[in-house]
Amino acid sequence: MPRTKEQFKEIRERTKQNIIDAALKLFAQRGYYGTSIADIAKEAGVSKGLAYNYFKSKNELAEAIFSQLYMFFDQYDKLFVEVTDPYELLELMIKGTFKHLRENEEFWKLYTSFALQWEVSDKMKILFEEIERKYLKKMENVFKKIGLKNPKAESYFLGAMFDGISIDYLLDKDKYPLKSVERLLLKKYSKEELLK
Amino acid sequence: MPRTKEQFKEIRERTKQNIIDAALKLFAQRGYYGTSIADIAKEAGVSKGLAYNYFKSKNELAEAIFSQLYMFFDQYDKLFVEVTDPYELLELMIKGTFKHLRENEEFWKLYTSFALQWEVSDKMKILFEEIERKYLKKMENVFKKIGLKNPKAESYFLGAMFDGISIDYLLDKDKYPLKSVERLLLKKYSKEELLK
Amino acid sequence: MPRTKEQFKEIRERTKQNIIDAALKLFAQRGYYGTSIADIAKEAGVSKGLAYNYFKSKNELAEAIFSQLYMFFDQYDKLFVEVTDPYELLELMIKGTFKHLRENEEFWKLYTSFALQWEVSDKMKILFEEIERKYLKKMENVFKKIGLKNPKAESYFLGAMFDGISIDYLLDKDKYPLKSVERLLLKKYSKEELLK
Amino acid sequence: MPRTKEQFKEIRERTKQNIIDAALKLFAQRGYYGTSIADIAKEAGVSKGLAYNYFKSKNELAEAIFSQLYMFFDQYDKLFVEVTDPYELLELMIKGTFKHLRENEEFWKLYTSFALQWEVSDKMKILFEEIERKYLKKMENVFKKIGLKNPKAESYFLGAMFDGISIDYLLDKDKYPLKSVERLLLKKYSKEELLK
DNA sequence: GATGAATGAGTTTTCATTCAT
DNA sequence: TATGAATGAAAACTCATTCAT
Numbered sequence: 001m002p003r004t005k006e007q008f009k010e011i012r013e014r015t016k017q018n019i020i021d022a023a024l025k026l027f028a029q030r031g032y033y034g035t036s037i038a039d040i041a042k043e044a045g046v047s048k049g050l051a052y053n054y055f056k057s058k059n060e061l062a063e064a065i066f067s068q069l070y071m072f073f074d075q076y077d078k079l080f081v082e083v084t085d086p087y088e089l090l091e092l093m094i095k096g097t098f099k100h101l102r103e104n105e106e107f108w109k110l111y112t113s114f115a116l117q118w119e120v121s122d123k124m125k126i127l128f129e130e131i132e133r134k135y136l137k138k139m140e141n142v143f144k145k146i147g148l149k150n151p152k153a154e155s156y157f158l159g160a161m162f163d164g165i166s167i168d169y170l171l172d173k174d175k176y177p178l179k180s181v182e183r184l185l186l187k188k189y190s191k192e193e194l195l196k
Numbered sequence: 197m198p199r200t201k202e203q204f205k206e207i208r209e210r211t212k213q214n215i216i217d218a219a220l221k222l223f224a225q226r227g228y229y230g231t232s233i234a235d236i237a238k239e240a241g242v243s244k245g246l247a248y249n250y251f252k253s254k255n256e257l258a259e260a261i262f263s264q265l266y267m268f269f270d271q272y273d274k275l276f277v278e279v280t281d282p283y284e285l286l287e288l289m290i291k292g293t294f295k296h297l298r299e300n301e302e303f304w305k306l307y308t309s310f311a312l313q314w315e316v317s318d319k320m321k322i323l324f325e326e327i328e329r330k331y332l333k334k335m336e337n338v339f340k341k342i343g344l345k346n347p348k349a350e351s352y353f354l355g356a357m358f359d360g361i362s363i364d365y366l367l368d369k370d371k372y373p374l375k376s377v378e379r380l381l382l383k384k385y386s387k388e389e390l391l392k
Numbered sequence: 393m394p395r396t397k398e399q400f401k402e403i404r405e406r407t408k409q410n411i412i413d414a415a416l417k418l419f420a421q422r423g424y425y426g427t428s429i430a431d432i433a434k435e436a437g438v439s440k441g442l443a444y445n446y447f448k449s450k451n452e453l454a455e456a457i458f459s460q461l462y463m464f465f466d467q468y469d470k471l472f473v474e475v476t477d478p479y480e481l482l483e484l485m486i487k488g489t490f491k492h493l494r495e496n497e498e499f500w501k502l503y504t505s506f507a508l509q510w511e512v513s514d515k516m517k518i519l520f521e522e523i524e525r526k527y528l529k530k531m532e533n534v535f536k537k538i539g540l541k542n543p544k545a546e547s548y549f550l551g552a553m554f555d556g557i558s559i560d561y562l563l564d565k566d567k568y569p570l571k572s573v574e575r576l577l578l579k580k581y582s583k584e585e586l587l588k
Numbered sequence: 589m590p591r592t593k594e595q596f597k598e599i600r601e602r603t604k605q606n607i608i609d610a611a612l613k614l615f616a617q618r619g620y621y622g623t624s625i626a627d628i629a630k631e632a633g634v635s636k637g638l639a640y641n642y643f644k645s646k647n648e649l650a651e652a653i654f655s656q657l658y659m660f661f662d663q664y665d666k667l668f669v670e671v672t673d674p675y676e677l678l679e680l681m682i683k684g685t686f687k688h689l690r691e692n693e694e695f696w697k698l699y700t701s702f703a704l705q706w707e708v709s710d711k712m713k714i715l716f717e718e719i720e721r722k723y724l725k726k727m728e729n730v731f732k733k734i735g736l737k738n739p740k741a742e743s744y745f746l747g748a749m750f751d752g753i754s755i756d757y758l759l760d761k762d763k764y765p766l767k768s769v770e771r772l773l774l775k776k777y778s779k780e781e782l783l784k
Numbered sequence: 785g786a787t788g789a790a791t792g793a794g795t796t797t798t799c800a801t802t803c804a805t
Numbered sequence: 806t807a808t809g810a811a812t813g814a815a816a817a818c819t820c821a822t823t824c825a826t
């Protein structure tokens with residue numbers, strides 16, 4: 001009995017995701033340039049040829065991964081829609097970011113590494129800037145609502161905070177006092193503190 | 197008649213620095229992997245062979261550059277050695293960092309890119325961690341003097357701040373409101389604010 | 393439809409042997425250092441890249457060849473097992489060695505050249521010593537059986553004989569009186585002579 | 589006071605020998621291809637440029653060394669010119685060869701290695717063959733005098749003996765029973781044995 | 785769709801040799 | 806004469822990508 005179209009499609013999807021997962025893992029571990037297509041294919045349990053069947057080039061594979069990383073941020077959008085209290089929103093964002101950072105180290109390692117390796121792909125750079133811009137804008141609105149003096153600078157400020165903490169943490173996970181930094185951040189962005 | 201030892205030494209030093217400068221520029225522009233020794237040699241106006249006369253490998257060249265970057269921090273250190281007032285010290289550090297960031301974009305771009313490309317060299321990773329540790333310690337002492345509740349977390353916090361701002365700025369220099377972020381940071385770490 | 397595992401294996405083996413043969417020929421002709429991977433690839437009718445697909449380095453290729461040469465000696469083992477009469481054994485060994493020398497000049501040229509170029513590979517040196525040791529031991533036993541005074545020295549003696557003759561012959565094949573040297577050797581190691 | 593011509597000449601000779609000695613040592617240790625001109629110059633305590641002042645190329649330097657090795661055989665020759673008794677001559681030659689082998693390992697190592705690395709220089713090959721021929725001739729005469737059946741084959745035989753023993757000894761000096769092999773050889777070529 | 789052999793352009797690296805001083 | 810910086814050509818090696826099956 002031949003497989004139905006659906007089945008074929010599903011197999012394709014699974015294999016593709018397989019390759020992406022393998023690539024994500026290895027890129028995060030050894031960096032983009034330190035990982036060969038052969039490595040990825042082996043890790044994914046497919047042939048090199050098949051990998052090229054799904055992705056036109058190594059670069060395109062990286063972009064596909066980045067797009068997936070990119071999609072992660074969509075969940076934040078919901079937050080911004082559903083939560084109206086700016087203080088609560090801030091708290092949720094901070095907690096959410098730290099939680100995700102802790103639970104998806106590989107994701108973040110790759111994300112920051114891609115963001116910094118601007119020479120890999122212009123497309124990524126653009127996506128990255130888009131994310132930044134979008135969230136900076138939203139946070140700016142939050143700070144405006146709260147009534148801070150310089151909401152734009154404040155948003156860049158909090159963004160830098162997140163980026164800096166992620167990077168520092170990922171560079172030396174064992175020694176980083178992530179918990180107490182999180183607590184401090186929550187305190188600094190708590191209602192009481194902000195209203196002082 | 198051969199040149200004197202001094203003359204040879206001078207030639208060596210000039211040429212070496214020449215190559216380092218070329219490499220720094222190109223690495224910052226195109227990344228470590230995106231830059232070949234041939235590119236560097238051409239930029240420096242020397243032959244490929246000569247580059248290898250000075251650096252045993254591409255990797256060692258990168259490490260030499262990183263060591264120079266590293267040395268900057270040592271000198272930076274000394275600037276503040278006589279300042280005892282913690283508030284003043286904080287102000288100087290913040291201003292100094294922003295000033296340097298603005299004036300040495302290439303330097304910072306490379307520094308962060310190396311720091312993130314941990315697969316290039318273990319040696320760099322170690323140096324990088326050393327720098328971080330030193331600065332964190334110094335900042336922790338400042339915050340202790342000031343009497344903040346959690347000086348350690350505060351130091352990691354400010355460190356992340358610096359790292360995050362640098363990165364975000366370097367990723368999109370034209371749009372980044374560096375000046376107003378600097379002002380905000382100075383305000384947040386001013387005596388009045390800290391004593392609240 | 394992809395080839396079967398068997399097909400791939402066969403292709404691999406054929407190509408590998410192809411490369412080994414080309415390398416053996418060129419190494420014997422021009423020496424290890426006088427032969428480049430490009431030369432070998434061209435001789436084998438494959439690309440440089442493919443050579444590296446089969447052998448991690450030029451050195452490893454040389455070792456693979458040496459291992460194959462090394463296997464040649466296994467045939468002698470049979471001789472030692474099957475032939476019990478020591479005089480007959482000696483005769484067979486001498487005849488066998490001369491025959492092989494005549495018929496596989498390339499093999500021996502390479503073998504001796506590798507044995508002497510100890511700087512190429514420690515692994516080869518070890519293999520070479522292993523061969524020597526093994527046969528010296530076996531010959532020692534033969535001479536013991538015959539009842540010679542100093543079987544150990546006699547075995548080193550005959551070994552040196554073989555090595556010396558091979559080398560001298562290979563250095564100047566046209567002029568070397570290989571046939572009459574063989575006859576003389578056979579006579580010296582004949583029953584009558586040994587029993588005198 | 590300027591140096592006299594004689595002095596200059598002497599300095600030149602000394603420096604040249606210096607370089608030759610350094611090269612001989614390193615070639616013997618690491619092989620011809622494993623030794624760079626830079627290595628040799630450093631070992632000799634001169635500059636690379638100066639080495640080229642004395643030898644037009646690396647190859648020519650090797651040939652100069654080989655010529656010196658070659659000259660040794662000439663002098664060796666003269667030692668026996670007055671000995672007319674063939675049995676005594678044989679004994680002296682054997683003893684002399686073993687003595688020299690023991691006392692000048694480096695010399696022999698290089699000599700055999702050069703002899704085998706025929707790709708380095710045709711000139712060396714010619715010299716080498718000349719040496720061989722001469723010795724073979726001399727030994728042939730000795731065996732003729734003694735009245736052996738096949739003096740030519742006997743001479744090639746003893747020549748192979750010497751070559752084989754040297755090589756085997758040099759490949760594994762520590763384990764080689766050089767002394768007892770020498771004794772055996774002396775016995776085999778003693779008057780009593782030869783007259784049997 | 786699937787495989788992995790094969791390619792080739794590009795990269796790092798080496799080193800004998802030259803040359804300005 | 807003497808130096809060692811500088812060259813350049815050739816070598817080893819890598820790997821993304823293609824292709825026959």
